[in-house]
Amino acid sequence: MPILPERVRKSIAKLSESVKKLFRKPAPELRRATPTELRKMGASPKSKRYVRADLKRVTANTPSISERQYYQKKYQESGEAKTKEERASKLRSGEISYESRATEERAISNRRKAEQKRLEKRVHEVSFVKDGKGRDYRPGSEALRRYFELRERHLEGEWLGDDWFEMIDIAEAVKDHALPRLRQSGDRLSIAVLAA
Numbered sequence: 001m002p003i004l005p006e007r008v009r010k011s012i013a014k015l016s017e018s019v020k021k022l023f024r025k026p027a028p029e030l031r032r033a034t035p036t037e038l039r040k041m042g043a044s045p046k047s048k049r050y051v052r053a054d055l056k057r058v059t060a061n062t063p064s065i066s067e068r069q070y071y072q073k074k075y076q077e078s079g080e081a082k083t084k085e086e087r088a089s090k091l092r093s094g095e096i097s098y099e100s101r102a103t104e105e106r107a108i109s110n111r112r113k114a115e116q117k118r119l120e121k122r123v124h125e126v127s128f129v130k131d132g133k134g135r136d137y138r139p140g141s142e143a144l145r146r147y148f149e150l151r152e153r154h155l156e157g158e159w160l161g162d163d164w165f166e167m168i169d170i171a172e173a174v175k176d177h178a179l180p181r182l183r184q185s186g187d188r189l190s191i192a193v194l195a196a
Contacts, residue, residue: 018063
């Protein structure tokens with residue numbers, strides 16, 4: 001590792017001390033830097049950095065903190081959580097509430113979309129599924145395409161008949177998060193008893 005000149009080391013030490021001071025300021029006294037200011041600071045104009053709210057002129061030596069540091073600081077000050085992940089977990093479990101109903105609806109929608117994407121990826125990777133008796137079989141491409149349609153219809157309460165077996169086999173193979181609900185009204189045992 002190269003040894004830095006004394007002048008550079010002092011400059012780095014001074015900047016890191018400025019950042020520490022900035023981190024001690026309350027969150028409302030900080031603001032997000034504009035793209036122009038970010039360019040002057042030598043950062044990407046798309047990055048999200050926070051500077052003092054009362055700052056008029058930004059230079060390359062202006063101390064800033066990252067968006068993650070800002071929100072971590074904000075959450076700690078409000079006593080909600082220590083990290084972004086801890087706060088997200090508390091929001092999902094209901095320990096703390098969202099800032100507004102719209103924020104909550106947006107978060108729920110984003111979670112559903114992310115889960116849908118993960119599920120679609122896993123469905124397209126399926127090569128074999130097990131039937132109710134534990135035998136492997138290869139579902140056709142049409143069955144994989146119909147999976148989401150059948151899944152939605154079943155979750156809305158529609159009776160699927162024989163299509164239920166195909167849907168539940170794929171749901172088990174991809175470990176669908178809604179599996180307990182998908183099994184509810186079409187349990188294999190109850191159907192086997194009715195058929196006998």
